[in-house]
Amino acid sequence: MTTQQTDEPILRVRNLGTGYGDLRVVWDVSFDVWPGRLTVLLGRNGAGKTTTLRAVSGLNKATAGSVELGGRDITKAAAHTRVRQGMAYVQEGKRVFHAQTVEQNLLLGGYTRRLKRTELRQEAERMYELFPVLGDKRSLLAGTMSGGQQQMLAIAQAMMAGPRLLMLDEPSGGLAPVIVNEVMERVGLLKETGIGILLVEQAVEASIAVADHVTVLDMGRVVLASAADDLDNLQDAYFGRTPAQGSASRDS
Amino acid sequence: MVLWRTVRAVPGWILALALGLVLLVLPWAGLDFSASRQIQLTLILALVVSGLNLSLGYAGELALGQAAMYASGAYIAGLLSKAGHTDILVQLLVAGLGALAVGVVTGIPGLRLGSWSLAMTSFFLVLLVPDVLAIFPRATGGRNGLSGIQSPTLFGTLLDGTGFYLVISVVAILWFAVLRNIVTSRHGIALRVLKQSPVLAASTGISVFRMKLLAYALGAIPAGLAGALFANLDLYVSPEAFSFTFATTVLSASILGGSASVYGALVGAAVMQFGPNQSSGFQQYALVFTGVFLVVGGVLLTGGLARVCRVLVTRLDRMAQPEVNTVATGTGPAPNIPPYKGATLRIRDVSKAFGGNQALKDVSLEALPGTVTALIGPNGSGKTTLLNMVCGFYRTDSGEITLDGAPLHGLTSDGVARAGVARTFQTPNIPAGVTVLEAVASGRYTGHRTSVLAAVLRTPRFRRVRHEDLREAERMLALVGLDHLRDTEAVSLPLGMRRLLEVARALIDAPGVLLLDEAASGLDEHEVERLASLIRQIRDAGGTVVLVEHNFRLVLALADDIAVLAHGQLITTGPPEAIERDPRVLSEYLGVDPAPTAAHTSTDRMTGAATSGENT
Amino acid sequence: MTLIWGGLALGAVYALVAVCYNIVFISSKTFNFAQAQLIMVGAFVAYTGLVTWKLSVPLVMLLAVASVMALAAIEERLAVRPVKDPHNILVTTLGVSILLNGATQLVWGTQPLNVPFFGGNDVLELFGGQIYPVEIALVLVAVVLVWALTRLSRRFLVGLALLGMSEDREAAMLRGVNVRRLAFGAFAFSGAVAGLLGMFVGPKTFAVATLGASLALKGFVVLAIGGFGSMPGTLVGGLVVGLAEALAARYLGGEYANITVFVILITILLVRPAGLFVRVRERTV
Structure with missing residues (x-):
């Protein structure tokens, strides 16, 4: 996988702590995302992955630690201003706007860019090239599409903002295995455009296949951080004990 | 502080009673006519407001129809009086019952709607009062009002001004005593449970609709009494007294005083009566004043004056007794649970689809007394759906769910709870x-x-x-x-403590089966340990426990049987030792096959897919 | 036929109130109880501009729009945004409505004022019924406004953002939408519309300080019948309420007008609890 590698991470998360009210879910999480590379956050459910993304995106307040985007401290910035600064977040559950057409969803994705209408449409055309399934359905209501198509739309909508960092929360959730592969394939392609990608997944194998860096969370803490091609202790990290037989996965 | 502690040692109702006594002796303390009238109007308003508080503050329903019940009480009393029944007790009784009937009849359709629609239909009801009266002009005097009401009597004696003052005061004191007794009883707590969440209420076996109706209908009684008193105060009733403005005054008094409090009604009514209503000499300024008053009050007071008082009391309490310990858990050894007989929960071939999405397919599961059964599976595997079906929140498409042989499917959610299913919630649900x-x-x-x-x-x-x-x-x-x-x-x-509290609440009535929904999430290790030993105790006492849990370690340590769901289907069940080694479970959780050879081929396939992706 | 025209025009007035409610509801899921009073203020401003100051119609229109929009903006800042408990928003906006009632009485007195309609006051014959120009205008304004709002909200990004925000507030934030500012904008915009409507509603109903209360409630009824948040629903709801009221008043007697509307409302809500144009979503725990 050829990627343009720079040493400066686009996203730098340090000692992040967050939660919901007095329920603290994330205790001390640090990781980086580099331009043109993909970092995947793994962990069983309840490990704090989604909550971490929510804090990075500004939906949840960080109670400790810091978040830097492109060298700029954004720990206290409002969620909508982070979008303007180049952060795009695709939430879990394919949250596109069901009552709007595919095209309208895409145009709304470019809300922060202050483009002329024709320029915005050109951007949308680019997305149709990247995600051909959407091109045929541009005037359909998003709510009538299949799960996989909605997921593609959600990603395309986020890309319309022209982000430097794309965060994806379980793009494979609730999708058939074949579709998961297709979605992951697209995610791999997006990496080639030079943006940094932060992926949260439960489909471990499919996501490791496209990842450059792996961070595993458990109980709101980082239990494993390594390059994607050096993963001996994955099952250990998952279950917190010696695996019953052999090691979990050996990436090629 | 010593003084404060002495004050606090006195039960609250004694203070209220003392206030009531003061009210009763005021006429002999040189109370002039206008002050006396203000007090009487305040008490009448307070009665209506307290009726609203029952539904708004305690049951959490925005039902604002009290002015209509107030009107029915007033007209019932007025008509009785004109028909010669001047005894105030007879009038109060009939007016109260009449208002209750109006409450029940209007409550049934209204309460089915809930929230904004309910607020509006009940407000609309108030607007209808003059029209309904106009339909019967001969009896009610239509828009001109009902005049010719006789002075009230009590056991045949004509009541003078002071006598009637005493009647109003006694009625108000008695009603507030009744209200206090309801609110502080288990029924009051049940209402708060309902307000917190209908789901919670149903899960403790409370019929949501009947409880709402109870609160709304009960709230009609004081409104009816107030109406009867009002008719006898002025011996004249006109539709204008029951206008939209009156309804808004009631609502404002309720919210300013604090809807979820007994005596807040009295305070709120006094504020509205002595505040904006006082300046009626300058009608236009009064409106401006009322408006500003509501805006400022609404912005500043969340929970009304009652909440402000409560916060103050708590703060003073804390100052008076700094040694109150709210940190450490557990004093002394925990007692044992006496043996009890749990029930057998049997789920057989249950399926459920939402639209085209098959959430569950042919799931069968059995939970026996004296065992802990765990249900695990990745997000979206159908755990929550299954739990909700057991609890009666979803209907099954096919299959059956039984508890000791008695069917649960088809029961309402509160019926399921009464049949012996108790549960806790992912996010603790506490009123x-x-x-x-x-x-x-x-x-x-x-x-x-x-x-x-x-x-x-x-x-x-x-x-x-x-x-x-x-x-x-x-x-x-x-x-x-x-x-x-x-x-x-x-x-x-x-x-952590709220979770333990939920377990205690679910356990208190020795349920046939106890469902714990992610009870360990968000707990620290000490708390997880406490929870685990509690669950073991329940099992050893003979209870049936079903755990829906993410904490794999806890499940392995606790469960006798583990059922694994994936994509809406049960992929395996068995004891922890078997589940731990089951390749399908590992693959569902990790997406990898633990057998090295298989891992290789599948990784190759994946990498291949990614590479081909790059080439397109 | 005259009866039908009257009912339609009345229904249009209610529908217009409901449209204003909807603008706020879509953006922030709350109701501005003072919405009808804002229209009433618009009618009074129109009276002052047209009759007292004898200004030209466009100037008065501008004046009404600007002043009521400013009022709405102030209301949002002082009486809506600082409120934490949603129940209390009911009280504070109710407070604003009472305040506006009182203030208008102070400024304009309690006598109904006849606001002249700029399109003329001569009765016209239409399909065998008599109708005032302002009544035609009201029906047209209601239809055009609903059509325009529905079209424009899909045409402009701000409109899409508003619709998106009403569907999923968080998802809208993640597309870079400043939801608080947009909610404020929608509130002020609903004020601007209310100011404009005062020019049309005033000639039909007179400018009078008691106008607010009945408009407020009927607007709500229209909204509940059509479904909260549905723009086409306001037209259908207005049609139902306006005609029911006119017909009941004519054939059953004036005192039956409200009762008939009430019965219709309850019946519709029992059959479709979320109104005619909104579907109830499957319940989740």
């Missing part, structure tokens, strides 16, 4: 404004019944049930190690 002890005791509400009337009269049966409620709740608190916090406000507890 506001009740103590830890009361919150736990609320788990017994439907299992051990007493009527509202029994609560009002404090009958021996009511006292016995209440005594048992409290004794059992204390026992449960000791069991979960929260006994030292019994009088703390339940919602103020930290998360």
Whole structure:
């Protein structure tokens, strides 16, 4: 996988702590995302992955630690201003706007860019090239599409903002295995455009296949951080004990 | 501070009673006519407001039709009086019952709607009052109002000004005593449970609709009484007294005084009566003043003046007794759970689809008494759907769910709870404004019944049930190690303790089956340990426990049987040792096959896919 | 036929109130109880501009729009945004409505004022019924406004953002939408529309300080019948309420007008609890 590698991470998360009210879910999480590379956050459910993304995106307040985007401290910035600064977040559950057409969803994705209408449409055309399934359905209501198509739309909508960092929360959730592969394939392609990608997944194998860096969370803490091609202790990290037989996965 | 402690040692109702006595002797303390009239109007308003508080503050329903019930009470009394029945007691009785009937009849369609629609239909009801009156002009005087009402009598004696003042005061005192008895009883707590969440109410066996109707209909009674009193105060009733403006005054008084309080109605009514209504000499300024008043009051007061007082009292309490301990868990050894017989929960071939999405397919599961059954699976695998179907929140498409052979599918959610299914929630669901002890005791509400009337009269049966409620709740608190916090406000507890409190509430009535939904999430290790030993105790006592859990370690350590769901289907069930080694479970959780050869081929396939992706 | 025209025009007035409610509801899921009073203020401003100051129609229109929009903006800042408990928003906006009632009485007195309609006051014959120009205008304004709002909200990004925000507030934030500012904008915009409507509603109903209360409630009824948040629903709801009221008043007697509307409302809500144009979503725990 050829990627343009720079040493400066686009996203730098340090000692992040967050939660919901007095329920603290994330205790001390640090990781980086580099331009043109993909970092995947793994962990069983309840490990704090989604909550971490929510804090990075500004939906949840960080109670400790810091978040830097492109060298700029954004720990206290409002969620909508982070979008303007180049952060795009695709939430879990394919949250596109069901009552709007595919095209309208895409145009709304470019809300922060202050483009002329024709320029915005050109951007949308680019997305149709990247995600051909959407091109045929541009005037359909998003709510009538299949799960996989909605997921593609959600990603395309986020890309319309022209982000430097794309965060994806379980793009494979609730999708058939074949579709998961297709979605992951697209995610791999997006990496080639030079943006940094932060992926949260439960489909471990499919996501490791496209990842450059792996961070595993458990109980709101980082239990494993390594390059994607050096993963001996994955099952250990998952279950917190010696695996019953052999090691979990050996990436090629 | 010593003074404060002495004051606090006096039960609250004595202070209220003292206020009532002062009210009764005021006429002999040189009360002039206009002040006396203001007090009487305040009391009448307070009665109506307290009716609204029952539905708005306690049951959480924005039902604003009290002005219509007030009107019916007034007209009933007026017509009775014109027909020669001038005895105030007869009038109060008939007016109260008449208003109750109006409340029940209008409540049934309104309460089915809920929220904004209910607010509007009930407000609309108020707007209809003049029209309804105009339809019967001969009886009611139509828009001109009902005149010719006779002076009220009591046991044949004509009541003078002071006499009527006393009647109003006594009625108000009695009603507030009744209200206090209801609100502080288990019924009051059940109402708060309902307000917190209908789902929670149903899960403790409370019929949501009947409880709402109870609150709304009960709230009609004081409005009817107030109407009867009002008719006899001026001996004239006109539709204008029951206008939209009156309804808004009632709402404002309720919110300013604090809807979820007994005496807040009195305070709110006094504020509205002596505040904006006083300046009626300058009609236009009065409106401006009322408006500003509502805006400022609404912005500044969340929970009304009653809440401000409560916060103040709590703060003074804390200053007076700094040694109150709210940190450590557990005092002394936890008592044992006496043996009880859990029930067998049997789920057979259950399927459920939402639209085209098959959420569950042919799932079968059995949970036996004296065992812990765990249900695990990745997000979206159908765990929550299954739980909701057992609890009656979703209907099954096919298959059956039984508890000791009796079918649960087809029952309403509150029916399922009454059949013996108790549960906890992913996010602890605990009503506001009740103590830890009361919150736990609320788990017994439907299992051990007493009527509202029994609560009002404090009958021996009511006292016995209440005594048992409290004794059992204390026992449960000791069991979960929260006994030292019994009088703390339940919602103020930290998360771990709220979870334990939920377990205590679910356990208090020895349920046939106990469903724990992610009970360990968000707990620290010490708390998880406490929870685990509690679950073991329940199992050893003979209870049936079903765990829906993410914490794999806890599940392996606790469960006798583990069922694994994936994509809506049961992929395997078995004891922890088998599940731990089951390749399908590992692959569902990790997406990898633990057998090295298989891992290789599948990784190759994946990498291949990614590479081909790059080439397109 | 005259009866039908009257009912339609009345229904249009209610529908217009409902449209204003909807603008706020879509953006922030709350109701501005003072919405009808804002229209009433618009009618009074129109009276002052047209009759007292004898200004030209466009100037008065501008004046009405600007002043009521400013009022709405102030209301949002002082009486809506600082409120934490949603129940209390009911009280504070109710407070604003009472305040506006009182203030208008102070400024304009309690007598109904006849606001002249700029399109003329001569009765016209239409399909065998008599109708005032302002009544035609009201029906047209209601239809055009609903059509325009529905079209424009899909045409402009701000409109899409508003619709998106009403569907999923969080998802809209993640597309870079400043939801608080947009909610404020929608509130002010609903004020601007209310100001404009005062020019049309005033000639039909007179400018009078008691106008607000009945408009407020009927607007709500229209909204409940059509479904909260549905723009086409306001037209259908207005049609139903306006005609029911006119017909009941004519054939059953004036005192039956409200009762008939009430019965219709309850019946519709019992059959479709979320109104005619909104579907109830499957319940989740």
